[in-house]
Amino acid sequence: MNTVMNILPCGFLTTSKEGKITFINKYLTELLALKKEDVIGRKLILDFFTVGGKVYFETHINPLLLMQGTVAEISIELLRSDKTRIPVLLHGIIKRDSKDEPTTVYYTIFDISQRKKYERELLLASEKQKLQNDRLTNLAYVISHNVRSHVANISGIISVTDMDDRENRNWAFDMLNKSANALDDTIQHLSTIMRARDNTNLPTETLNVKDEINKVLQIIQLSISSSNASVHCKVDAREHLTTNPAYFESVILNLLTNAIKYRSPDRDPDIHIGIAKEGGYIILEVRDNGLGIDMNKHRGQLFGMYKTFHGNKDAKGLGLSISRAQMEAMKGKIEVESTVDVGTTFKVFFRDS
Amino acid sequence: MQKSIISRNNININGKGSKAIVFLHGYGCDQNMWRFVAPAFEDDYKVVLLDLVGCGYSDPGAYEYHKYNSLDGHVADIIEICDVLKLENTILVGHSVSAIIAGLASIRRPDLFQKLIMVCPSPRYINDEVTGYIGGFDESDIAEMLDTLNDNYLGWSSAIAPVIMGNPDKPEFSRELVNSFCRNNPAIAEQFAILTFTGDNRDDLAKIKLPTLIFQSSQDVIAPMEVGLYVHEHIAGSSLKVINTSGHCPHLTAPEPTLSGMMDFLST
Numbered sequence: 368m369n370t371v372m373n374i375l376p377c378g379f380l381t382t383s384k385e386g387k388i389t390f391i392n393k394y395l396t397e398l399l400a401l402k403k404e405d406v407i408g409r410k411l412i413l414d415f416f417t418v419g420g421k422v423y424f425e426t427h428i429n430p431l432l433l434m435q436g437t438v439a440e441i442s443i444e445l446l447r448s449d450k451t452r453i454p455v456l457l458h459g460i461i462k463r464d465s466k467d468e469p470t471t472v473y474y475t476i477f478d479i480s481q482r483k484k485y486e487r488e489l490l491l492a493s494e495k496q497k498l499q500n501d502r503l504t505n506l507a508y509v510i511s512h513n514v515r516s517h518v519a520n521i522s523g524i525i526s527v528t529d530m531d532d533r534e535n536r537n538w539a540f541d542m543l544n545k546s547a548n549a550l551d552d553t554i555q556h557l558s559t560i561m562r563a564r565d566n567t568n569l570p571t572e573t574l575n576v577k578d579e580i581n582k583v584l585q586i587i588q589l590s591i592s593s594s595n596a597s598v599h600c601k602v603d604a605r606e607h608l609t610t611n612p613a614y615f616e617s618v619i620l621n622l623l624t625n626a627i628k629y630r631s632p633d634r635d636p637d638i639h640i641g642i643a644k645e646g647g648y649i650i651l652e653v654r655d656n657g658l659g660i661d662m663n664k665h666r667g668q669l670f671g672m673y674k675t676f677h678g679n680k681d682a683k684g685l686g687l688s689i690s691r692a693q694m695e696a697m698k699g700k701i702e703v704e705s706t707v708d709v710g711t712t713f714k715v716f717f718r719d720s
Numbered sequence: 721m722q723k724s725i726i727s728r729n730n731i732n733i734n735g736k737g738s739k740a741i742v743f744l745h746g747y748g749c750d751q752n753m754w755r756f757v758a759p760a761f762e763d764d765y766k767v768v769l770l771d772l773v774g775c776g777y778s779d780p781g782a783y784e785y786h787k788y789n790s791l792d793g794h795v796a797d798i799i800e801i802c803d804v805l806k807l808e809n810t811i812l813v814g815h816s817v818s819a820i821i822a823g824l825a826s827i828r829r830p831d832l833f834q835k836l837i838m839v840c841p842s843p844r845y846i847n848d849e850v851t852g853y854i855g856g857f858d859e860s861d862i863a864e865m866l867d868t869l870n871d872n873y874l875g876w877s878s879a880i881a882p883v884i885m886g887n888p889d890k891p892e893f894s895r896e897l898v899n900s901f902c903r904n905n906p907a908i909a910e911q912f913a914i915l916t917f918t919g920d921n922r923d924d925l926a927k928i929k930l931p932t933l934i935f936q937s938s939q940d941v942i943a944p945m946e947v948g949l950y951v952h953e954h955i956a957g958s959s960l961k962v963i964n965t966s967g968h969c970p971h972l973t974a975p976e977p978t979l980s981g982m983m984d985f986l987s988t
Contacts, residue, residue: 384973385939385966411966413941418861419868421941422917425968426748426816427902433972434752434901442871 378455378476384469386411386429398478400448412474415445417452432461432472442479454483501692502560508689509557509617516586516620517550523589549582556613569611569696576606576651580640583619587627594627596636606642608649609720614693618701619651621686622713626655631708648699648716656710660703669703690715725804729770729797730777733805735762739834740807742768744798746816746840747916749902750776753815756975757982768807772818773797774908776901783908791817791915795824802832811986815839816943816968817916820924823955827927836932837982840968841951842943843921853922854946862917869913870906925954932958933985935978939966959985 369390372379378395382388388410396403399415413421420443431438438459444452456477464470521543528539563570580600584591591598608615623638630636634656641652660669670691687701694701698718705711725731732751741761743754751769761767771778772794787793798821802810810833814822819841826833845855846862857865904912932955936948945962952960961981965974 417864417868418857419865422865423868425940425942426746429967430749430753430969430972431902433969434749434755444868 378474378478380412380474380476382412382472382474384461384472386413386472388412389471395476398447398453398476399445412472417444417446420444428457428459432459433469436461436463445476454479501696505614505617505689505693505696506557506560509553509613512686512689513553513586513613513617513620514550516624517546517553520586520589521546521550527589545585549586552582553613553616556611556616560611560613569614571609572612573607573609574612574615575604576608576642576649577602577604579612579615580619583616583623586620587623590624590627594630594636596627596630596638598623598638598640600640602640602642602651606649608717610697610699610717614697615717618690618693618715619653621690622653622715625686626653626657626711629657629711630655631657644719647719649719651715651717652712653715654710654712659707659709659711660705661707662703662705670701722804725801728773728779728782729801730779731801731805732769733766734759734769735765735767737761737763737765739765739809739811740768740802740805741765741811741813742770742798742802742807744770744812744814744818744822745772745775746814746818747912752776752901753969754813754971757971757979760979760983765811766807768801768805770801772821772912774912775904780905783905785911788908788911789915791821791824791919791921794818794821795828798822798825799829799832802829808832809834811835811837813837813839813982814841815971816841817912817919820919820921823928823932824921824924826930827924830929833930835986836928836930837935837985838932838951839935839971839978840937840940840943840948841934842947843925843951843954844919845917845942846920853950854944856941856944856947857917865917866910866913870910922950922954925951926956928955928958931985933981934958934960935970935981936960936962937967937970937973938962938964940968942968961985 372390373393375392375394378398379390379392380388380395381390387408388406389408391401391403391406395401396406413424416424423443428438428441428443438457441457441459442454443457444454447453456479457474458476459472459474461469462471462473524539524542524546529535559570577600580602584598584600590596626638627636637656639652639654641654643650643652670687691701694715699716701716702714703711704714730751741758743751743758745751745753750771754769758767758769773779774783774788784793787796798812801807812822812826812833812835814820814837816839819838820843822836822838823841826836842855844853845857846859847853847855847857934948934952934955936943936945938945948960948962952958963970963974963977963981965977967973970978
């Protein structure tokens with residue numbers, strides 16, 4: 368019997384019901400770089416586990432053995448005598464005597480080092496894929512949202528222009544010229560992202576914060592004036608920020624359009640934009656006096672895909688989830704505070720480089 | 721209401737008695753943990769077994785990360801169950817983290833419960849250098865532990881295998897059930913592990929006023945002897961029973977002495 372166990376191409380171990388090792392085969396002593404005589408009768412199976420492994424053994428493996436008699440396909444790490452770790456797959460079966468008392472536990476142990484390496488590669492590959500996928504979603508959103516806002520602005524300008532009024536015509540031409548340049552900028556930023564080979568880091572530029580905000584305000588100038596909104600931008604003209612311009616524009620545009628879209632019917636929108644530095648971040652704050660969101664009800668889902676909160680027909684529930692994804696892609700974050708019928712404050716955190 | 725709570729916590733009630741005994745499983749597995757001790761109470765008690773929300777066959781849709789981000793979520797469930805099922809003078813038995821959940825429930829609603837049985841309780845797993853408290857783990861151990869737990873899904877996948885309980889016609893299906901008693905959604909299991917192993921309820925112990933029995937395993941890496949003694953010292957009038965066994969689950973490894981300890985305590 369011992370001879371057979373010792374030529375087995377896998378680890379084999381028996382313990383008493385208390386976990387004391389009563390037999391260990393050659394394969395396993397070699398795998399763990401141990402001497403048989405140091406183990407048998409001296410060590411517990413627990414001694415082969417890391418702290419996490421011990422907890423896992425006590426909360427999962429041993430209860431399962433006692434409840435159902437066997438365990439299978441348990442992935443766990445064993446400690447070798449030099450304290451390095453080796454990933455193994457563990458199977459166990461418990462033997463009971465005629466009085467149904469557990470007597471011996473038999474374990475087989477398979478070295479899965481190569482398989483674990485492959486598993487890690489697969490996980491990394493799927494992680495990479497996810498990043499690529501997120502980037503495509505973000506790009507699609509920027510195209511459908513930002514570019515569309517520019518176009519809406521252009522057609523808006525055209526529709527309010529009186530061609531017979533020379534002064535008005537000049538104003539419109541000037542506006543259209545600015546819009547065309549802004550649209551060109553947005554498209555440039557998009558193609559920079561698309562050309563970027565590096566999937567983990569977005570291309571960045573140093574931006575003048577006030578100028579960029581003004582560009583966005585220009586895109587939505589018509590909805591600002593038609594909703595009678597007042598926008599107060601308290602950002603110093605010297606403030607700069609190194610980040611991705613397309614995403615930056617997309618996030619700010621989204622927050623400002625939301626502030627107007629979800630205005631209160633009882634008052635004109637009053638929107639405040641501020642800037643602060645804190646804990647390694649440059650924080651932009653967009654505060655409105657709109658409908659507000661019931662935070663007790665919606666806190667967990669505010670940035671979720673396809674979640675809407677105001678019963679607004681046009682809301683698709685994409686904006687905030689994309690804004691969060693874009694902030695995360697820029698290694699920043701987004702936070703919100705809101706009170707129903709008082710207003711909402713969004714804070715976007717950019718890494719201060 | 722009653723129906724939804726029963727399915728939420730997968731409540732199973734057996735036994736002929738009028739007085740209830742409620743068993744709460746700890747981190748890792750589900751109500752099956754009590755299979756060697758609970759049936760012995762069926763002659764004299766109404767035996768209530770349940771799965772904490774997020775574990776076993778509790779309703780997966782009932783899990784809210786916000787609610788169960790502290791033990792209070794589970795405490796509220798236990799109290800709600802006792803109220804809805806109109807359980808009075810209840811004996812509450814909790815293992816491991818659920819010993820603490822049981823203690824907290826007794827503090828909040830002392831009127832509902834008569835006696836408390838804590839199996840391998842620990843009010844804090846991490847050592848506290850400031851006070852010299854020994855919990856058995858260092859801060860760094862907990863991080864390593866969460867990694868290990870994270871790495872092992874026990875065959876859990878998003879398409880949970882169909883539940884086929886002991887179908888004798890199709891023995892090939894019985895393999896589906898392997899590990900199912902301790903198989904939980906990994907994200908939920910992680911939250912529960914963090915909750916369990918990073919908590920500190922030392923200050924709550926003194927507020928427990930019920931007659932309390934504490935079981936301590938003679939060798940337990942999760943809740944070592946020092947911890948059992950600490951709990952015993954801090955719950956006034958509690959009794960401590962050391963079970964000569966190794967491991968964190970005396971109700972599985974040594975069901976007979978555990979059971980007789982419970983019976984003795986309940987008969988006094």
